[in-house]
Amino acid sequence: MKLIIGFLGLCLTSLVSNAQLKLPAGFKAVTVLSDFGSVRHIAVAPNGVVFIHLGRLKDGKGIYRLQDTNGDGKPDKIFAFGDFPGTGMAIRDGYLYASSDEEVFRYKLDADANVVNPGHPERIVTGLLARGEHQPKAITLDYSGNLYVNIGAYSNACQIDDRQKGSPGRMPCPILDSAGGIWQFRADVPNQTYGNDHDHRYATGLRNVVGLDWNRQTNSLFVMQHGRDQLSYLYPQYWNDKQSAELPAECMYELHKGSDCGYPYIFYDQFQHKQVLGPEYGGDGKKEPSEHYQDPILAFPGHLAPDGLLFYTGDQFPAKYKNGAFIAFHGSWNRAPEPQEGFYVVFAPFENGKPTGKWEIFADNFAGGPDKMSPSKAEHRPCGLAQGPDGSIYVTDDNRNGGVWKISYHK
Amino acid sequence: MKYLLLSFALAFGFMSLTSKPAAPAQSGIKASITRGKQVYLQQCLACHQVDASGVPNMNPPLIKTKQVLGDKTALIKIVLNGLKGVDIDGDSYNGVMAPHPDLTDREIADVLTYVRNSFGNKASAVTAAQVKVVRAAN
Numbered sequence: 175m176k177l178i179i180g181f182l183g184l185c186l187t188s189l190v191s192n193a194q195l196k197l198p199a200g201f202k203a204v205t206v207l208s209d210f211g212s213v214r215h216i217a218v219a220p221n222g223v224v225f226i227h228l229g230r231l232k233d234g235k236g237i238y239r240l241q242d243t244n245g246d247g248k249p250d251k252i253f254a255f256g257d258f259p260g261t262g263m264a265i266r267d268g269y270l271y272a273s274s275d276e277e278v279f280r281y282k283l284d285a286d287a288n289v290v291n292p293g294h295p296e297r298i299v300t301g302l303l304a305r306g307e308h309q310p311k312a313i314t315l316d317y318s319g320n321l322y323v324n325i326g327a328y329s330n331a332c333q334i335d336d337r338q339k340g341s342p343g344r345m346p347c348p349i350l351d352s353a354g355g356i357w358q359f360r361a362d363v364p365n366q367t368y369g370n371d372h373d374h375r376y377a378t379g380l381r382n383v384v385g386l387d388w389n390r391q392t393n394s395l396f397v398m399q400h401g402r403d404q405l406s407y408l409y410p411q412y413w414n415d416k417q418s419a420e421l422p423a424e425c426m427y428e429l430h431k432g433s434d435c436g437y438p439y440i441f442y443d444q445f446q447h448k449q450v451l452g453p454e455y456g457g458d459g460k461k462e463p464s465e466h467y468q469d470p471i472l473a474f475p476g477h478l479a480p481d482g483l484l485f486y487t488g489d490q491f492p493a494k495y496k497n498g499a500f501i502a503f504h505g506s507w508n509r510a511p512e513p514q515e516g517f518y519v520v521f522a523p524f525e526n527g528k529p530t531g532k533w534e535i536f537a538d539n540f541a542g543g544p545d546k547m548s549p550s551k552a553e554h555r556p557c558g559l560a561q562g563p564d565g566s567i568y569v570t571d572d573n574r575n576g577g578v579w580k581i582s583y584h585k
Numbered sequence: 586m587k588y589l590l591l592s593f594a595l596a597f598g599f600m601s602l603t604s605k606p607a608a609p610a611q612s613g614i615k616a617s618i619t620r621g622k623q624v625y626l627q628q629c630l631a632c633h634q635v636d637a638s639g640v641p642n643m644n645p646p647l648i649k650t651k652q653v654l655g656d657k658t659a660l661i662k663i664v665l666n667g668l669k670g671v672d673i674d675g676d677s678y679n680g681v682m683a684p685h686p687d688l689t690d691r692e693i694a695d696v697l698t699y700v701r702n703s704f705g706n707k708a709s710a711v712t713a714a715q716v717k718v719v720r721a722a723n
Contacts, residue, residue, distance in 0.1 A: 307681055338683035508631065510635055548636075549634075550634065550639055
């Protein structure tokens with residue numbers, strides 16, 4: 175009996191502390207930054223210095239370097255630079271990479287992760303399309319000198335008239351020429367852009383990707399796609415609001431050069447376990463496409479908006495987390511009038527480079543309660559993920575007054 | 586000549602509509618709000634949300650904004666022509682709103698009257714006649 179009471183006590187403690195987050199037993203969250211700004215993606219240097227990119231400038235700057243010199247978990251040395259807001263933030267081989275909505279820059283870091291020349295970054299990629307819809311350019315790098323950039327489709331489903339009832343899909347979809355996929359650039363060559371003959375296009379048929387990460391175990395790129403919106407609004411004859419809240423799946427893909435995941439012609443129905451033809455291209459929710467595209471390796475419920483992906487390579491967390499994927503789900507808006515969902519970080523275990531399929535919610539309650547599960551009411555919306563040198567992970571919040579948490583495991 | 590007569594007749598029709606006494610117009614607003622709610626549920630809610638609070642960075646809120654409470658002509662045009670990219674109180678919204686020319690004058694008047702008198706908003710009604718004029722000049 176005592177044991178049960180003790181266990182309940184432990185559970186309660188983990189519910190009320192942790193800076194409002196609900197975490198599995200043994201995990202603890204501390205607030206690194208709060209009420210700071212719209213923190214999009216995050217990168218941590220080998221010495222533990224944290225870099226964050228803001229979706230809107232704060233005091234005229236878009237990138238903040240955070241250093242905790244006295245070990246209390248809070249940054250006491252903060253340095254702001256970069257006059258562009260944006261999403262992408264990554265560190266590789268002594269450089270910090272940062273993206274605006276049209277370009278990718280890099281800053282040389284010294285051995286202490288100081289920014290060598292904060293006023294003069296090297297421009298690595300330029301001239302990328304940003305047409306309002308899905309314009310953030312999320313980035314990651316491999317370990318062979320390549321940079322991967324998401325260029326989101328500036329459309330919901332490539333209709334002639336975007337999001338308009340009855341407007342058919344364009345065939346072939348011209349957006350795919352310069353968006354709706356992942357582009358690959360050299361990490362150290364200045365001023366690259368689209369080029370000819372899709373020579374930089376790595377993968378296509380992806381509507382929009384914000385969470386992406388290089389998996390060191392499989393040595394391949396993994397991405398989380400934001401699936402299409404508004405099935406029941408545009409096609410009430412095929413889907414009701416309840417179905418439309420869950421469909422299509424938010425998909426994880428393992429990409430290789432030349433991957434085609436089928437957007438906008440198909441979407442993945444996680445209940446029928448198959449690709450179905452998009453309604454703008456003659457689909458009715460059951461018809462399959464004549465051409466088969468790459469299948470996802472994991473399918474999550476619809477509209478949760480995966481904005482961060484991180485493969486865990488640390489040793490701090492229990493063994494089951496090693497090489498598994500953390501996914502930050504920003505939270506849905508396109509489930510209305512059904513209740514919204516998301517606003518949590520999920521863990522998807524992997525074995526031998528493949529997901530087991532048994533994903534679970536890892537960090538919950540970013541919204542701050544069931545009555546706040548909506549994009550405008552949520553207190554926090556998880557966005558970026560990164561791993562620190564000690565094996566802790568960081569989660570960002572891109573609400574206007576967002577911040578950063580650090581989640582650690584203590585036996 | 587026929588058209589001239591017709592436009593006179595139409596103009597007269599408008600005048601007689603707008604010069605009706607206030608009391609029936611009041612009950613007219615109530616009926617308009619009731620009908621407008623149904624239009625909102627079908628056409629607007631998916632993006633602007635159940636409580637009209639919108640989606641940060643994407644779909645604008647419809648609560649006490651100058652677009653909702655202000656110039657009716659501009660507001661009617663948003664429904665007729667759609668909208669992409671708008672700044673409200675320093676926040677930018679990038680969501681794409683499709684045009685809704687398929688809605689009738691009555692439906693547009695009703696839904697705008699509903700929105701202007703719900704979610705904490707309080708503003709005068711939009712009439713079908715006003716929508717008709719804006720649509721004709723659009």
